[in-house]
Amino acid sequence: MITNTLRAITRIWAFVSKEWAEVMHQPRLLLTLIIGPFLILLLFGIGYQDESRTLRTLFVVPENSPMQEWIETYSEQFKGQLEFVGITHDADEADRRLRNQDVDLVVVVPMDPSKGINNNEQAVLTLYHHEIDPYEEAYVRVLGRIYTDKINEQVLIFVAEQGKVEAESLQEQTELALTSVTMLREALEEGDTAAASSSQQELHNSVAFLRLATTSSLAFLGAIEQTSGVPMDGETQLILTYLNSLQENIDTLSQLDADTADFSAEIALTQEIEIELDKATILLIDFQRIDSHILVSPFRSEVVSITSVTLQPIHFFVPAVISLLLQHMAVTIAALSLVRERRSGAMELFRASPVSAFETLTGKYISHFFLAGLLATVLTLLIIYVLKVPMLGDWGEYILVLAALLFTSLGMGFNFSLSARTDSQAVQSSMILLLASIFFAGFFLALYRFWWPVHIVSWALPATYSTSLLQNAMLRGQGVSLVLLLALTGIGILLFFMAWLRLKREMASE
Amino acid sequence: MPEITLPTDHSTDPSLVIITNHLTKEFNGVAAVNEISLTVPRGKIFGFIGPSGCGKTTAVRLLVGTHQPTSGEVTVLGRAPQQFRRQDREKIGYMPQQFVLYPDLTVRQNLNFAASLYGLGWRERRASLVAMLELVELSEHAHKIARNISGGMQRRLSLASTMMHDPELLFLDEPTAGVDPILRNKFWDYFRTLREKGHTLFITTQYVNEAAYCDYVGVMANGRLLTVDTPAGLRHNAIGGDILLMQLDQPLPMEKFLALTDLPFVSGEINPVGDNTWRIVVEDASVALPELMEWTQTAALDVVSLREDQPSFDDVFLKLMQEEDRDN
Numbered sequence: 001m002i003t004n005t006l007r008a009i010t011r012i013w014a015f016v017s018k019e020w021a022e023v024m025h026q027p028r029l030l031l032t033l034i035i036g037p038f039l040i041l042l043l044f045g046i047g048y049q050d051e052s053r054t055l056r057t058l059f060v061v062p063e064n065s066p067m068q069e070w071i072e073t074y075s076e077q078f079k080g081q082l083e084f085v086g087i088t089h090d091a092d093e094a095d096r097r098l099r100n101q102d103v104d105l106v107v108v109v110p111m112d113p114s115k116g117i118n119n120n121e122q123a124v125l126t127l128y129h130h131e132i133d134p135y136e137e138a139y140v141r142v143l144g145r146i147y148t149d150k151i152n153e154q155v156l157i158f159v160a161e162q163g164k165v166e167a168e169s170l171q172e173q174t175e176l177a178l179t180s181v182t183m184l185r186e187a188l189e190e191g192d193t194a195a196a197s198s199s200q201q202e203l204h205n206s207v208a209f210l211r212l213a214t215t216s217s218l219a220f221l222g223a224i225e226q227t228s229g230v231p232m233d234g235e236t237q238l239i240l241t242y243l244n245s246l247q248e249n250i251d252t253l254s255q256l257d258a259d260t261a262d263f264s265a266e267i268a269l270t271q272e273i274e275i276e277l278d279k280a281t282i283l284l285i286d287f288q289r290i291d292s293h294i295l296v297s298p299f300r301s302e303v304v305s306i307t308s309v310t311l312q313p314i315h316f317f318v319p320a321v322i323s324l325l326l327q328h329m330a331v332t333i334a335a336l337s338l339v340r341e342r343r344s345g346a347m348e349l350f351r352a353s354p355v356s357a358f359e360t361l362t363g364k365y366i367s368h369f370f371l372a373g374l375l376a377t378v379l380t381l382l383i384i385y386v387l388k389v390p391m392l393g394d395w396g397e398y399i400l401v402l403a404a405l406l407f408t409s410l411g412m413g414f415n416f417s418l419s420a421r422t423d424s425q426a427v428q429s430s431m432i433l434l435l436a437s438i439f440f441a442g443f444f445l446a447l448y449r450f451w452w453p454v455h456i457v458s459w460a461l462p463a464t465y466s467t468s469l470l471q472n473a474m475l476r477g478q479g480v481s482l483v484l485l486l487a488l489t490g491i492g493i494l495l496f497f498m499a500w501l502r503l504k505r506e507m508a509s510e
Numbered sequence: 511m512p513e514i515t516l517p518t519d520h521s522t523d524p525s526l527v528i529i530t531n532h533l534t535k536e537f538n539g540v541a542a543v544n545e546i547s548l549t550v551p552r553g554k555i556f557g558f559i560g561p562s563g564c565g566k567t568t569a570v571r572l573l574v575g576t577h578q579p580t581s582g583e584v585t586v587l588g589r590a591p592q593q594f595r596r597q598d599r600e601k602i603g604y605m606p607q608q609f610v611l612y613p614d615l616t617v618r619q620n621l622n623f624a625a626s627l628y629g630l631g632w633r634e635r636r637a638s639l640v641a642m643l644e645l646v647e648l649s650e651h652a653h654k655i656a657r658n659i660s661g662g663m664q665r666r667l668s669l670a671s672t673m674m675h676d677p678e679l680l681f682l683d684e685p686t687a688g689v690d691p692i693l694r695n696k697f698w699d700y701f702r703t704l705r706e707k708g709h710t711l712f713i714t715t716q717y718v719n720e721a722a723y724c725d726y727v728g729v730m731a732n733g734r735l736l737t738v739d740t741p742a743g744l745r746h747n748a749i750g751g752d753i754l755l756m757q758l759d760q761p762l763p764m765e766k767f768l769a770l771t772d773l774p775f776v777s778g779e780i781n782p783v784g785d786n787t788w789r790i791v792v793e794d795a796s797v798a799l800p801e802l803m804e805w806t807q808t809a810a811l812d813v814v815s816l817r818e819d820q821p822s823f824d825d826v827f828l829k830l831m832q833e834e835d836r837d838n
Binding site for chain 1: 571577578591597600602604606610611614615616619624626629630631655681
């Protein structure tokens with residue numbers, strides 16, 4: 001029993017040492033396997049530019065349009081996204097230049113924007129492009145939206161500025177009201193009811209005007225409070241409350257009795273009105289101080305990642321690239337392995353010898369696994385120390401994911417090898433797998449973008465699992481999903497058994 | 511002249527390592543090996559001769575168990591190859607026709623791999639490696655990469671790797687193909703050495719003359735086994751007897767020629783081969799030679815020389831092939 005086991009181990013080891021010796025005698029191959037993938041990553045890291053594209057933009061503006069000046073002024077604000085090529089009145093010329101790819105974008109300004117608005121219709125800025133890449137087309141759409149938002153913002157700023165000018169006049173009205181109420185109080189103190197009535201009338205008019213004007217001027221502020229659901233210090237409401245209260249108090253003073261000698265209650269009321277007007281003045285000054293930009297764009301967003309490091313675009317792609325490269329390498333070496341044995345005639349030798357399919361396959365798995373593992377180690381070290389890609393997760397889990405990826409990829413490769421008749425067929429199979437992985441393994445397209453049956457293809461690819469697992473482990477620092485890891489390993493085990501049975505059949509008598 | 515017979519109960523005869531009975535292998539309905547019946551005794555060299563494509567390699571594959579027979583029976587080392595256990599396979603060495611070892615490995619690494627396939631541990635391998643390298647004269651080239659050694663050396667390496675586990679029975683499929691005559695002789699020296707050590711060798715070859723080095727020879731054509739015999743028996747049967755070459759100092763008169771054909775020991779044709787020399791087929795050369803000498807004296811013929819002639823195996827083979835063609 002022991003002898004048989006030792007002999008089986010010897011036979012397995014025969015393949016391990018043979019495969020290693022073959023690789024070691026090809027230093028160039030080894031160098032290519034290690035340096036090649038890293039160079040690809042390095043080039044990707046250096047070459048990838050996370051910059052938005054600047055579109056050469058030509059504006060078509062009708063002659064004598066008031067928009068022309070505005071466009072010239074505000075194009076500066078879009079310097080990163082738009083390169084202002086010029087303004088033309090000739091739509092045909094713009095079309096020709098767009099078709100000749102002299103410009104990337106043509107913005108056609110409507111003939112008479114105010115007419116449309118007056119007719120309760122939005123004025124339309126039409127953006128013409130010649131893009132064929134859907135992502136570039138989406139970029140143009142987003143740019144168009146940002147551009148019109150900017151125009152709308154400018155309109156609102158203008159309205160807000162007007163509101164503030166009105167608020168200035170309101171302040172003057174408040175000061176007039178204050179003078180009137182002071183005069184009213186003094187008249188009451190002197191018992192001069194005629195002068196008091198006159199002052200009360202002036203005060204009534206001033207406050208009525210204030211109420212009317214303030215309501216419209218503070219509309220912006222009110223809208224902000226309404227949108228957010230939280231009053232901005234309740235300022236709008238306060239001003240309106242003060243003004244309502246003022247109006248009531250002033251109305252109380254309208255019925256002055258000339259025969260009354262004691263006006264102490266009315267005097268107290270005028271003092272109260274003075275205080276309320278002071279407060280309203282302070283609030284109006286505060287309102288004027290609010291920047292018009294903030295009034296029209298009261299909200300802005302700030303994006304803060306909860307990961308502890310700043311991730312560069314290359315960092316996101318690295319886990320997927322590692323997965324793809326290691327999968328491809330493992331699949332290819334395994335795919336070529338058995339085909340070459342068959343083509344050289346060595347398989348016939350194995351069939352005549354005591355070596356079993358299990359021993360042959362296990363030996364090859366072990367040798368290729370450690371070879372690919374060595375390459376994965378070197379690749380990882382270069383990625384971490386040269387490309388400075390963060391590793392936030394647990395190294396043990398990272399190793400587990402790579403081990404599962406290599407094991408499953410080797411299984412896939414051996415099954416390809418058992419189906420292929422020639423080297424080129426084996427290489428073609430691994431290339432098709434690589435192509436499928438680039439599209440469906442979440443390398444540059446998220447899986448949710450695919451129709452659900454295509455997900456079956458995605459989840460049949462080892463790289464899909466490892467990309468997701470490595471992204472979480474490396475970039476989020478999260479523990480690996482046990483379900484995904486077990487699923488990947490499960491596929492690997494299934495592929496091993498499939499390869500074993502197929503090799504067993506091949507090594508049996510013909 | 512040893513007789514090759516098929517025992518009634520094959521499996522009980524330990525002296526026979528290979529027994530086939532109407533062994534047939536068909537590919538797509540075409541018989542590559544057609545009803546072959548033979549036995550190979552232990553400790554002998556069995557040569558399997560035939561033209562290219564006659565089914566020799568298929569026959570070997572049936573014997574080592576990589577092919578399954580379509581019909582018929584085959585027993586190797588007392589067991590059908592389809593039922594070989596590991597222990598049975600460990601007793602067999604198989605050298606395929608092509609060089610199937612690894613060109614990127616050294617000679618030593620190739621031998622180590624071949625031995626490991628048979629489960630040989632490190633110590634056993636080491637001992638065997640030295641012996642085999644010496645046997646095939648590759649000791650000095652042990653560290654060379656296999657692709658960088660000559661074709662002849664590669665054949666020797668293949669042979670050594672087949673013998674690394676010291677198999678009881680060796681199947682060598684055209685081991686001398688493409689090998690120069692000097693190396694070919696060396697190979698046959700190895701084979702004889704192995705036979706002396708008790709190994710049984712089943713060797714296929716296209717070289718007809720190599721039949722002379724075998725203990726038994728099977729001749730194959732078109733998938734059929736034409737004959738199995740010793741080299742001498744093969745020659746005798748093909749020609750119809752032994753051959754005597756008689757040279758006279760004068761032309762043979764017609765009445766003497768007719769008298770010669772009537773002699774009892776003359777069993778076949780009498781043909782002139784030039785320069786007053788005659789080729790006479792007799793039943794048994796050892797009996798006929800003195801009797802013919804006596805007849806020439808009686809007939810007053812002056813004999814310049816009289817000797818037994820060994821026809822080449824090319825002639826023997828040609829004759830067998832002609833007969834095969836005639837039968838078909």
